[in-house]
Amino acid sequence: MFYIIIIYLLQITQGQLLSKVFPLIAKTTDTIVNEFVNPLGDEGDLITAALNTLTKIPKALFGHVEEPYFSNTNLQAMDAFFIDFKAGYINEDVNMTFKQLVNKYGYDFEKYEVVTKDGYMLSLFRIPGDRNPVFLMHGLLGSADDFIIAGPKNGLAYLLADAGYDVWLGNARGNKHSRAHVSVPPSKAAFWDFSWHEIGIEDLPSMIDFIFEKSGEIPLKYIGHSQGTTAFFVMASMKPEYDKKVSLMIALSPVAFMGNARSPIVRLLSPGTMVLEGLTKRLGIYEFLPDDHLTRTLKQIVCGAGITAEIICSNTVFLVSGYDFGQLNVSNLPVVFGHLPAGASMKQLAHYGQGIMSEEFRQYDYGSMENSERYGTMVPPTYPLNNIKIPISLMFSDSDWLADKRDVARLNSKLPNVIDIYRIPYENFNHVDFILARDVKTLVYERVLKILAKH
Missing domain, CATH: 3.40.50.1820 (Alpha/Beta hydrolase fold, catalytic domain)
Known part of the structure; x- marks a missing residue:
């Protein structure tokens, strides 16, 4: 599922086979599956498995990322994550204009x-x-x-x-x-x-x-x-x-x-950005993550369809920018995703x-x-x-x-x-x-x- 969110982030418009563009991503697929998908099947508790996986995904994607991924503050803050995230969906600011x-x-x-x-x-x-x-x-x-x-x-x-x-x-x-x-x-x-x-x-x-x-x-x-x-x-x-x-x-x-x-994610993809730009030009795709109907629909699917999807959606932000459950206002994430990208x-x-x-x-x-x-x-x-x-x-x-x-x-x-x-x-x-x-x-x-x- 995390692999799907990467594909969504990179090719939101008309979906190409990224393995042809980024061989490095294709090579890491097995590792991601072993670290992410298999634990979900092996563990009886889906949420526990997903939480355990949060610390494995960065290493699966890019082995030398510094540890620890979570501080004690982050781990404590995760307790309230799920309740706060769902509560944010009733906030009318999600759909308001500037x-x-x-x-x-x-x-x-x-x-x-x-x-x-x-x-x-x-x-x-x-x-x-x-x-x-x-x-x-x-x-x-x-x-x-x-x-x-x-x-x-x-x-x-x-x-x-x-x-x-x-x-x-x-x-x-x-x-x-x-x-x-x-x-x-x-x-x-x-x-x-x-x-x-x-x-x-x-x-x-x-x-x-x-x-x-x-x-x-x-x-x-x-x-x-x-x-x-x-x-x-x-x-x-x-x-x-x-x-x-x-x-x-x-x-x-x-x-x-x-x-x-x-x-x-950034380091993994940086060698292929020129290739990606060239390919998308040939396909007539020039815009990245537009604020259009398709993007908004996919955001709703990815970030609003179940507890695992919610974990993945926020975790994607962390994989790009760095981890911080302690400072993140989780209940405000739906508002953030309502206005970005x-x-x-x-x-x-x-x-x-x-x-x-x-x-x-x-x-x-x-x-x-x-x-x-x-x-x-x-x-x-x-x-x-x-x-x-x-x-x-x-x-x-x-x-x-x-x-x-x-x-x-x-x-x-x-x-x-x-x-x-x-x-x-x-x-x-x-x-x-x-x-x-x-x-x-x-x-x-x-x-x-x-x-x-x-x-």
């Missing part, structure tokens, strides 16, 4: 359309306030929803609005709020010919310019999570003129270098896969011949991080399987103006905890608010 959610909790909402120079039509959301503008940018497969689905007590957008800030929330091209172009429909391959490089070069500057003008040319403060940090480093390194429009950048789980990423291009994934394989932070690799035509060199140029003069705060965790502390340290050494670097002092605080953890306000956001006030 506007409906912010209005429900008493906040004003404004929506704008920003058109990039290359024609993408982006939705830019605003929760207006009297203080300086703060711009929030989501991660891969996310949207502006990421900053409110933790609820009014933990959602960063709400907390910033409570503090009086003028809160702006971006949506990258291709996600569910920004699937439009002035001339190219999403059904065409040309629409999806972008990675996070274009998000950094085109989307962020367009939205920042709009906010800058709307606020009366007051420099904004930028907060990015995951890919939201990647795109920022692209923009700031290649467009230093934005030093005048951004006075501070706070990076939550910063992703630039990824040579030490520990996520078993929000869609992305296959090329975004391929670009991250290239970074893992090359251990460098550089532009998209089209192959030596096309690289020579595009860049003038056979190898893609690295992003000139030394150009970034904007003050930056880096926040990371030892248990983040995507933004490894060694990669963050390397990033820190390349950036010339890091004003704050903060290691989360909590065991098992993972990649998604920066936006979804139940105690994220006290763990991270109080520090965020202090840095914003100081700078």
Whole structure:
């Protein structure tokens, strides 16, 4: 069953035989079956078998993942997992839109359309306030929803609005709020010919310019999570003129270098992302995990069809980002799955896969011949991080399987103006905890608010 969820995550649209694309996955099938399927048949208690398997799956997928997988806090928290998860399904927030959610909790909402120079039509959301503008940018497969689905007590957008800030929330091209172009429909391959490089070069500057003008040319403060940090480093390194429009950048789980990423799924799949992108192009599939009827139906089947499915659905999140039952607000998971994934291009994934394989932070690799035509060199140029003069705060965790502390340290050494670097002092605080953890306000956001006030 866990193998099925991996297939779902990778090929949500029209289902290909992944064993032909990723031989490595095929080779691990027997191991996964031995570690996951067989125990379910041998054990009399299905739930006990599934729980025992939770600690085996990561090792079956990627043998050198560090142990232990669960802390004592995680194991204790699992007791309440099942009751809390099922209780979350009655939460009306699961099916509410961004506007409906912010209005429900008493906040004003404004929506704008920003058109990039290359024609993408982006939705830019605003929760207006009297203080300086703060711009929030989501991660891969996310949207502006990421900053409110933790609820009014933990959602960063709400907390910033409570503090009086003028809160702006971006949506990258291709996600569910920004699937439009002035001339190219999403059904065409040309629409999806972008990675996070274009998000950094085109989307962020367009939205920042709009906010800058709307606020009366007051420099904004930028907060990015995951890919939201990647795109920022692209923009700031290649467009230093934005030093005048951004006075501070706070990076939550910063992703630039990824040579030490520990996520078993990410490392397992990274060698095949280029192959997958090429194959999907031939099949006419360019979008990854769109927010459409088929995706929503499959999410309901996978994440809402029995206790084992619920375990698998949450465990998939952990296998990507790192384990943390202790901080995870399990009753809120249905709300999270109701708003994620929000869609992305296959090329975004391929670009991250290239970074893992090359251990460098550089532009998209089209192959030596096309690289020579595009860049003038056979190898893609690295992003000139030394150009970034904007003050930056880096926040990371030892248990983040995507933004490894060694990669963050390397990033820190390349950036010339890091004003704050903060290691989360909590065991098992993972990649998604920066936006979804139940105690994220006290763990991270109080520090965020202090840095914003100081700078």
